[in-house]
Amino acid sequence: MKQLSILSKIQNHMERFSPAEKKVAMYIMEHAELVPNMTTKDISKNAGASEASVVRFCKTIGIGSFKALKLTLVRELTIADMNINDFSIIEKKDTPFDLFNKVTYVNKAAVESTTATIDRKELEKAAEAMVKAKKILFYGVGGSAASALDACYKFTKLGYVSMMSHDFHMMIPLIANLEPNDVLVAISTSGRTKDVLEIVQFAKKKSATVIAITKLDPSSPLYKEADIKLCVPDVEQDHRIGSMASRMTQLNIIDALYLITFHQMGSSVIEKFHEAREEVVRLRR
Amino acid sequence: MKQLSILSKIQNHMERFSPAEKKVAMYIMEHAELVPNMTTKDISKNAGASEASVVRFCKTIGIGSFKALKLTLVRELTIADMNINDFSIIEKKDTPFDLFNKVTYVNKAAVESTTATIDRKELEKAAEAMVKAKKILFYGVGGSAASALDACYKFTKLGYVSMMSHDFHMMIPLIANLEPNDVLVAISTSGRTKDVLEIVQFAKKKSATVIAITKLDPSSPLYKEADIKLCVPDVEQDHRIGSMASRMTQLNIIDALYLITFHQMGSSVIEKFHEAREEVVRLRR
DNA sequence: TAAAAATATGAAATAAAATTTCAATCTGAG
DNA sequence: CTCAGATTGAAATTTTATTTCATATTTTTA
Numbered sequence: 001m002k003q004l005s006i007l008s009k010i011q012n013h014m015e016r017f018s019p020a021e022k023k024v025a026m027y028i029m030e031h032a033e034l035v036p037n038m039t040t041k042d043i044s045k046n047a048g049a050s051e052a053s054v055v056r057f058c059k060t061i062g063i064g065s066f067k068a069l070k071l072t073l074v075r076e077l078t079i080a081d082m083n084i085n086d087f088s089i090i091e092k093k094d095t096p097f098d099l100f101n102k103v104t105y106v107n108k109a110a111v112e113s114t115t116a117t118i119d120r121k122e123l124e125k126a127a128e129a130m131v132k133a134k135k136i137l138f139y140g141v142g143g144s145a146a147s148a149l150d151a152c153y154k155f156t157k158l159g160y161v162s163m164m165s166h167d168f169h170m171m172i173p174l175i176a177n178l179e180p181n182d183v184l185v186a187i188s189t190s191g192r193t194k195d196v197l198e199i200v201q202f203a204k205k206k207s208a209t210v211i212a213i214t215k216l217d218p219s220s221p222l223y224k225e226a227d228i229k230l231c232v233p234d235v236e237q238d239h240r241i242g243s244m245a246s247r248m249t250q251l252n253i254i255d256a257l258y259l260i261t262f263h264q265m266g267s268s269v270i271e272k273f274h275e276a277r278e279e280v281v282r283l284r285r
Numbered sequence: 286m287k288q289l290s291i292l293s294k295i296q297n298h299m300e301r302f303s304p305a306e307k308k309v310a311m312y313i314m315e316h317a318e319l320v321p322n323m324t325t326k327d328i329s330k331n332a333g334a335s336e337a338s339v340v341r342f343c344k345t346i347g348i349g350s351f352k353a354l355k356l357t358l359v360r361e362l363t364i365a366d367m368n369i370n371d372f373s374i375i376e377k378k379d380t381p382f383d384l385f386n387k388v389t390y391v392n393k394a395a396v397e398s399t400t401a402t403i404d405r406k407e408l409e410k411a412a413e414a415m416v417k418a419k420k421i422l423f424y425g426v427g428g429s430a431a432s433a434l435d436a437c438y439k440f441t442k443l444g445y446v447s448m449m450s451h452d453f454h455m456m457i458p459l460i461a462n463l464e465p466n467d468v469l470v471a472i473s474t475s476g477r478t479k480d481v482l483e484i485v486q487f488a489k490k491k492s493a494t495v496i497a498i499t500k501l502d503p504s505s506p507l508y509k510e511a512d513i514k515l516c517v518p519d520v521e522q523d524h525r526i527g528s529m530a531s532r533m534t535q536l537n538i539i540d541a542l543y544l545i546t547f548h549q550m551g552s553s554v555i556e557k558f559h560e561a562r563e564e565v566v567r568l569r570r
Numbered sequence: 571t572a573a574a575a576a577t578a579t580g581a582a583a584t585a586a587a588a589t590t591t592c593a594a595t596c597t598g599a600g
Numbered sequence: 601c602t603c604a605g606a607t608t609g610a611a612a613t614t615t616t617a618t619t620t621c622a623t624a625t626t627t628t629t630a
Contacts, residue, residue: 018607036356037400039587050609055589066588071321074359096408099548100541101400107537108396115389123381146435150532153428244540247435248533252392255529256385263384303578324616335580340618351617 006072007032010061020053021060028057033077034101036070045093103244110233110245114252117216117231123260125228129209130261133183137174137208138164139199140187140250143243147187147213147250154258158265168195175199180207185257187213189232189246191220200225211257213250230257291357292317294519295346305338306345313342318362321355347501347519353401360397388529395520395530399537402501402516408545410513414494415546418468422459423449424484425472425535428528432472432498432535439543443550453480460484465492470542472498474517474531476505485510498538515542 010025017025027047028035035043040051047054055066063069094102130136136155140148145166155162165171178184184203188196191214200210200222212226215234223229232249295310302310312332313320320328325336332339340351348354379387415421421440425433430451440447450456463469469488473481476499485495485507497511500519508514517534 020608040589041587044609051588052590052609053607056608071355071359074356075363094548095405096412096541096545097403097405099544100403100408103541103544104396104400104537107533107540108393111389111393111396111533115386118382118385120380120382123385127381143435143438146431146438149434150428150431153431244543247536248392248396251532251536252389255392256381256388258529259384259388260381263379305579325618326616329580336617337580337619338578341579 005076006061006063006069007076013061017057017060020049021057023047023049024054024057032073033105034098036074036077037097037101040066042095042098106245107248110248111252113233114249117233118253118256119229119231122228122230123256126211126230126257127260127264129181129183129211129228130257131264132181133160133209135161135163135178135182136185137171137178137183137203138162138185138187139166139171139196140164141166141168141193141195143247144187144189144250147247147254148185150251151185151187151254151258154254155261158258158261168199171199172202175202175206175208178203178206178208182206182208183211184208185211185213186222186226187250188222189215189234189243189250191215191217191222193222197221197225213253291346291348291354291361298346302342302345305334306342308332308334309339309342310346317358321359325351344501344503347402347516349402349404349501349516357398357401391530392533395518395533396537398518398520399534402518403538403541404514404516407513407515408541411496411515411542412545412549414466414468414496414513415542416549417466418445418494420446420448420463420467421470422456422463422468422488423447423470423472424451424456424481425449426451426453426478426480428532429472429474429535432532432539433470435536436470436472436539436543439539440546443543443547453484456484457487460487460491460493463488463491463493467491467493468496469493470496470498471507471511472535473507474500474519474528474535476500476502476507478507482506482510496542498535 007029010029014022014025024043024047027043031046038046040054043054044051058066058069061069063072138148138151140146145164148164148166152162152164163174165174175184184200186196186200186203191212200212203210204225204227209228210226211228211230212222213230213232214220214222214226216229216231217223217234223231230253232246232253292314295314299307299310309328309332312328316331323331325339328339329336343349343351343354346354348357423433423436423440425431430449433449433451437447437449448459450459460469469485471481471485471488476497485497488495489510489512494513495511496513496515497507498515498517499505499507499511501514501516502508502519508516515538517531517538520528520530520534
């Protein structure tokens with residue numbers, strides 16, 4: 001039989017808690033992953049009960065101390081899965097540290113959630129395309145520009161002619177010089193950024209392979225146009241705040257693409273790679 | 286190949302510990318499973334060193350506090366049989382999808398591990414500094430340039446005069462125009478990039494506040510020079526592959542800084558923010 | 571080789587967190 | 601009502617973690 005986890009124990013006990021304990025229980029159930037980094041004071045504030053009640057709560061559920069509860073929770077949560085991906089949990093009274101913990105949690109969840117949208121076959125197609133390419137271009141604007149820059153840097157290290165710009169007009173001549181089998185990686189979570197779409201169309205005209213990093217949405221133009229779709233989840237974001245998680249998901253996919261390419265290239269290239277790295281360490285500007 | 290495992294990190298570092306730290310390290314290696322339930326005093330007694338040395342030991346191995354060490358140990362000891370925690374497990378026969386899963390795992394772990402190095406007080410100092418600043422500059426080179434770009438974009442959205450460049454020579458005049466209370470965010474995981482250090486020194490001469498995003502390493506020059514240190518874990522990477530995880534940790538901290546600043550600014554600014562966003566959606570280039 | 575600088579260390583002070591105490595406040599049975 | 605028992609949080613206390621600082625040690629420099 002399955003060992004009764006501490007969280008379900010709390011759940012089962014819910015009816016029998018006193019009002020103050022119940023507040024604590026509710027808070028802990030809903031923010032279990034934050035608890036290990038919190039103090040009794042933090043929790044009392046957030047749950048609207050006293051510190052004493054937090055400690056009493058621990059005893060009530062049969063755990064000796066608050067510290068023991070934290071350890072128990074960490075142990076259980078390392079295996080647990082997660083589901084939040086928005087910032088509805090942000091509250092007025094949050095301290096910087098609270099906010100940090102929440103961001104960390106959301107980002108972790110975002111990375112995790114890329115597993116749900118990525119497609120094996122598309123990854124394989126991407127791997128194949130990367131090997132065939134001489135030149136690789138990356139294009140993303142606004143929030144996606146940083147991802148493009150990161151990707152560009154990584155593939156340069158692999159010895160590709162790899163370029164990016166967030167300037168539409170700069171991209172045009174770059175695209176004009178693409179040859180068949182070269183790759184354009186277009187990054188736009190929404191899949192509806194006009195500049196990106198125009199660049200993609202131009203690249204297709206030059207018979208380049210277009211890889212899109214975009215959210216899984218069959219109705220989006222970018223999704224429809226791309227030869228290869230590496231999909232990020234639609235991490236529904238609090239629009240007041242703007243997307244943070246989407247950058248994480250883009251980068252996670254870029255990292256994968258990089259590692260896959262690296263893996264395929266084999267040891268031949270690795271020497272040059274090594275050489276460049278040593279030079280960097282030596283010069284260390 | 287190295288990884289995110291704290292115990293092997295301690296092992297690898299063994300030669301470089303000071304005598305007192307070494308005693309602590311030895312004790313912890315041998316009794317790792319007991320440590321989460323011990324206090325600094327317990328350990329100092331058992332290891333034959335002072336409590337201060339226990340705390341210092343944590344910093345030396347790149348973990349922000351003793352409490353964080355305890356949490357990290359619990360996580361690892363429970364995760365141990367969940368096998369993967371680094372890239373040593375990359376095998377020839379890995380499919381692209383396998384590689385994707387491994388990258389995802391590593392990135393998630395990297396984000397998670399920032400909780401071990403961040404310091405509450407430094408976050409609060411950073412929050413304060415950001416509110417006082419008129420102008421914010423970001424500087425990072427190589428792999429850190431993408432993080433700087435991302436940060437710059439985010440803070441521009443908040444209405445700051447926010448700039449970045451990865452060109453050293455371009456940075457000079459930007460720094461020259463900084464005023465007291467303005468902020469320079471210097472991003473360098475190693476904390477030893479020469480360009481970055483020179484920029485930091487110049488900024489300090491202009492009385493700007495320097496926030497460093499760097500690994501927790503008390504001996505690194507950037508760590509020593511910065512007014513405020515937001516530390517990322519030393520996700521020691523397979524040097525054949527180059528760092529992926531470190532970008533994740535940088536971005537996680539940048540996201541936190543952004544959210545904290547946003548949170549502090551309050552609703553006054555949120556309107557302008559909204560306005561810009563709606564314009565973006567309308568124009569959607 | 572001596573002086574100066576940098577590093578390392580633990581005792582003690584301080585800060586932070588957890589726990590306990592206790593007086594005030596409820597709650598409900600008689 | 602009223603009183604016994606339960607519940608609660610403010611404040612005191614205890615425990616734990618962290619920082620400071622003076623001293624000791626090593627390393628560098630002159």
